[in-house]
Amino acid sequence: MSQPQDKINPCKKIFFLNGDLVKVFHINKSSNIVxxxxxxxxxxxxxxxxxxxxxxxxxxxxxxxxxLLNRSRVQFQRxxxxxxxxxxxxxxxxxxxxxxxxxxxxxxxxxxxxEIMTTVHGGRPRKxxxxxxxxxxxxxxxxxxxxxxxxxxxxxxxxxFIPTWQEETW
Numbered sequence: 531m532s533q534p535q536d537k538i539n540p541c542k543k544i545f546f547l548n549g550d551l552v553k554v555f556h557i558n559k560s561s562n563i564v565x566x567x568x569x570x571x572x573x574x575x576x577x578x579x580x581x582x583x584x585x586x587x588x589x590x591x592x593x594x595x596x597x598l599l600n601r602s603r604v605q606f607q608r609x610x611x612x613x614x615x616x617x618x619x620x621x622x623x624x625x626x627x628x629x630x631x632x633x634x635x636x637x638x639x640x641x642x643x644x645e646i647m648t649t650v651h652g653g654r655p656r657k658x659x660x661x662x663x664x665x666x667x668x669x670x671x672x673x674x675x676x677x678x679x680x681x682x683x684x685x686x687x688x689x690x691f692i693p694t695w696q697e698e699t700w
Contacts, residue, residue, distance in 0.1 A: 537677040538598050540588035544621075546636035547586050551619050572623045588676075589634040592618055598640055598675055599647065600665050614650060615643045637676065644672055 543554050550570040557564045557579060564579045590598065595618075596606035609615055618635050620627035627633050635643070644666065652664030667675070671693075683691040 536675070538590070538594050538675055539677075540590050540594070540637070541634065544589045544634060545586040546589055546619075546634075546638075547582070551589065551621065551634060552586075569621055570619070570624060587636040587638055589636060590640060592633055592635070595635045595640055595643070598672065599644060600667060615646055640676070641669070641672070644669070 545552055545554065545566075547566075547568075550568050552566045552568050552570075552575075554564060554566045559579060562579045563576055564582045565574065565576050566582075567573075568575050592606060593603050596603045599606070601609070610617055616639065617627060618633035618639075621632040621634065622628065647666045648663050649661060650663060651661045653662065656662065682694050684694045685691055
């Protein structure tokens, strides 16, 4: 059953750039320069703002990633501990995770995790051996929740929401 999804916002100053976690600390739009700290490599860097906008990927905290994928934070931590999905990138040198260190997933990681979750069976094993994933969003619903697509839902008389229209936004 589909329901209208609220947009879940990514981090405003933290991004992924070429697989590295970066923190933006200054943007000069008139000079087309962005200054950021590359957390993974432990150094300050600068680049053209126009190139940065093309190549950056949004970063989501573990809690927001769990909300995007309709899981509780405890469920999500358990899935990470079991090794079903890759661990997030930590906010320390080399991307290490630890106690009281924030960790992030890029938007590419979120789609990869969604694909992994479609291959995990929920509940008792079926006699025919097929997989029945539990509560996994479609790619369009996930894009809508991330704010990349617009979906229009219609509410039926029995209270269900049915998607009637969607738009790709670029």
